Amino acid sequence: xxxxxxxxxxxxxxxxxxxxxxxxxxxxxxxxxxxxxxxxxxxxxxxxxxxxxxxxxxxxxxxxxxxxxxxxxxxxxxxxxxxxxxxxxxxxxxxxxxxxxxxxxxxxxxxxxxxxxxxxxxxxxxxxxxxxxxxxxxxxxxxxxxxxxxxxxxxxxxxxxxxxxxxxxxxxxxxxxxx
Amino acid sequence: xxxxxxxxxxxxxxxxxxxxxxxxxxxxxxxxxxxxxxxxxxxxxxxxxxxxxxxxxxxxxxxxxxxxxxxxxxxxxxxxxxxxxxxxxxxxxxxxxxxxxxxxxxxxxxxxx
Numbered sequence: 001x002x003x004x005x006x007x008x009x010x011x012x013x014x015x016x017x018x019x020x021x022x023x024x025x026x027x028x029x030x031x032x033x034x035x036x037x038x039x040x041x042x043x044x045x046x047x048x049x050x051x052x053x054x055x056x057x058x059x060x061x062x063x064x065x066x067x068x069x070x071x072x073x074x075x076x077x078x079x080x081x082x083x084x085x086x087x088x089x090x091x092x093x094x095x096x097x098x099x100x101x102x103x104x105x106x107x108x109x110x111x112x113x114x115x116x117x118x119x120x121x122x123x124x125x126x127x128x129x130x131x132x133x134x135x136x137x138x139x140x141x142x143x144x145x146x147x148x149x150x151x152x153x154x155x156x157x158x159x160x161x162x163x164x165x166x167x168x169x170x171x172x173x174x175x176x177x178x179x
Numbered sequence: 180x181x182x183x184x185x186x187x188x189x190x191x192x193x194x195x196x197x198x199x200x201x202x203x204x205x206x207x208x209x210x211x212x213x214x215x216x217x218x219x220x221x222x223x224x225x226x227x228x229x230x231x232x233x234x235x236x237x238x239x240x241x242x243x244x245x246x247x248x249x250x251x252x253x254x255x256x257x258x259x260x261x262x263x264x265x266x267x268x269x270x271x272x273x274x275x276x277x278x279x280x281x282x283x284x285x286x287x288x289x290x291x292x
Contacts, residue, residue, distance in 0.1 A: 020198060020199065021196035021197055021198055021214070022197060022198065023196065023197040024194070024195075024196050024197075025193075025194065025195045025196075025197075026194045027192060027194070028190060028192065028193040028194065028195065029189075029190055029192065029193075030189075030190045031187050031188065031189055031190060032187065032188040032190060032220075033186065033187050033188075034186040034187075035186070041190070043190070046193075047256055051191075053199060054197075054199070056204055057202060057203070057206070058206070066255065107268060123282050149209075150205065150206065151205060152211055164233060171227070
């Protein structure tokens with residue numbers, strides 16, 4: 001079975017289940033503190049499976065129109081920069097500080113190499129965004145607790161392992177403090 | 180767990196899913212729509228003790244709770260009279276039904292002779 005067929009089967013199965021989740025959080029651990037102000041949940045470990053659809057939705061607010069496609073072991077990204085369409089092959093892994101490190105391993109402008117000023121323009125649009133750190137000419141680090149600060153659960157985690165498969169990104173997270 | 184913050188529930192294992200609509204609502208700040216398929220919580224003895232003291236406030240001795248693998252016992256005062264409740268159970272099951280939730284205990288095996 002091809003990777004595309006496998007992804008299509010998985011999507012059909014989720015659609016049949018009537019729920020069609022785009023984010024699955026499994027093996028979650030942490031605490032819920034019950035105080036006068038209510039419940040304060042803190043998650044400090046778990047596995048997040050995030051679908052391609054959800055990732056593309058999460059990328060929408062970025063000031064750089066991006067389309068992401070998850071394949072086996074890598075992602076294909078297309079971005080519109082300065083009127084040009086840049087394609088990139090992207091690899092994701094756990095960074096040394098527990099952030100999600102995203103690195104473009106190949107960049108193309110059609111069949112031409114990407115001019116450095118276009119790349120600098122693209123990264124410059126992301127620099128300074130909350131939870132995003134530009135690290136080098138082709139790499140970004142994403143701080144998940146910062147990026148997901150809108151959710152009603154505090155995240156005290158660091159990414160320990162990353163897996164990319166067709167249609168899904170899987171992040172294994174452990175306590176940030178290394179407990 | 181510190182003494183000043185005893186009401187802390189440990190999440191030992193949980194699984195939750197978010198639908199496309201739920202994600203959209205969450206990102207737009209409209210609300211939360213989560214679907215849990217697994218929940219395992221743990222309450223430490225200190226947390227149970229704190230919970231019991233809140234449920235059984237009194238002017239005398241504060242209510243006490245003891246948790247063992249054979250069950251739970253609670254001791255306190257109500258209107259100046261001593262109240263002691265012991266639940267002999269090795270498990271408590273929260274069972275959803277049609278429009279109701281049932282808390283069902285699994286009885287502890289009593290030693291005879």
